[in-house]
Amino acid sequence: MSSSTPLLHPAVRPAAVTDCERIHQLIVDLAEYERSAHEVKVTPEQLRAALFGPQPAAFALVAEDAVGAVAGFALYFVNFSTWEGVHGIYLEDLYVAPEQRGSGLGKALLQSLASIAVSRGYARFEWSVLDWNQPSIDFYTAIGAVPMDGWTVYRLTGDALRRTAAALG
Amino acid sequence: MSSSTPLLHPAVRPAAVTDCERIHQLIVDLAEYERSAHEVKVTPEQLRAALFGPQPAAFALVAEDAVGAVAGFALYFVNFSTWEGVHGIYLEDLYVAPEQRGSGLGKALLQSLASIAVSRGYARFEWSVLDWNQPSIDFYTAIGAVPMDGWTVYRLTGDALRRTAAALG
Numbered sequence: 397m398s399s400s401t402p403l404l405h406p407a408v409r410p411a412a413v414t415d416c417e418r419i420h421q422l423i424v425d426l427a428e429y430e431r432s433a434h435e436v437k438v439t440p441e442q443l444r445a446a447l448f449g450p451q452p453a454a455f456a457l458v459a460e461d462a463v464g465a466v467a468g469f470a471l472y473f474v475n476f477s478t479w480e481g482v483h484g485i486y487l488e489d490l491y492v493a494p495e496q497r498g499s500g501l502g503k504a505l506l507q508s509l510a511s512i513a514v515s516r517g518y519a520r521f522e523w524s525v526l527d528w529n530q531p532s533i534d535f536y537t538a539i540g541a542v543p544m545d546g547w548t549v550y551r552l553t554g555d556a557l558r559r560t561a562a563a564l565g
Numbered sequence: 566m567s568s569s570t571p572l573l574h575p576a577v578r579p580a581a582v583t584d585c586e587r588i589h590q591l592i593v594d595l596a597e598y599e600r601s602a603h604e605v606k607v608t609p610e611q612l613r614a615a616l617f618g619p620q621p622a623a624f625a626l627v628a629e630d631a632v633g634a635v636a637g638f639a640l641y642f643v644n645f646s647t648w649e650g651v652h653g654i655y656l657e658d659l660y661v662a663p664e665q666r667g668s669g670l671g672k673a674l675l676q677s678l679a680s681i682a683v684s685r686g687y688a689r690f691e692w693s694v695l696d697w698n699q700p701s702i703d704f705y706t707a708i709g710a711v712p713m714d715g716w717t718v719y720r721l722t723g724d725a726l727r728r729t730a731a732a733l734g
Binding site: 443475504508510523524527553557 | 595606615649651676690691693697709710711712713721725729730
């Protein structure tokens, strides 16, 4: 594998700006699967700005079905390990439309992201999983992913975030 | 608060390239506190490249003690919420030297990051905590941070990462 050219799965390509409407629909579908559709506020315009603005900090791959329609996506950003001293990939969302489950597109997206990480010399490829999502956990464990047991993410949002900022100085 | 100029705590400033040696030492100290010093591979040169190379994807603030010496740091990167449609701050590491504990520098760093997030219109400010670190958990809960219970981070590294990439196509 070249160190400069990530090798993507044949069904996978980097998202284009014209994919944003479809990616938006898939994000809504994923939220419904995670029982949280009411929490989705993103618009297709926000996706276009984040993925295709100047110096983007978020990136997406799409997976196509047999007739070339976008049936899945992976949205990721770059993190950094202070212990390893190098960057990594954090997969924020991965989703494949229900009618394409079992077609290997989810695996193709994961493998393509692993390939990007390896080609760039990154140390890690990470993502979060809902603890009740056993089919996904089984798949992730099978490819050698390790759960970060003993760590919990804490999140500041909304009023608590504004209060913390306003308490400054 | 201006929407373009984040307001930092008076003891806090963006890291300069000349701070990298000191930040490196604090990273090693933090790993010892987390009982994991043997896992630290980062060099000061890697920090300089990540924080001060072209188009950096990792960023740092430092906190100074009463005589202007760097006594703490926060290293962060930018993430993205597909549901909110906007970016957020992920705090990878925050550490204050033991002799400066109780001086408010940790809080000053957290507040400064919250201020950066608010000033940019970000939706979230997040970080991970070791479950045995109750003093930190108490502090985070007190400022309104919420644990992402029910989610677990999975990580691919090393041979498992390379195998996944190599299985492509």
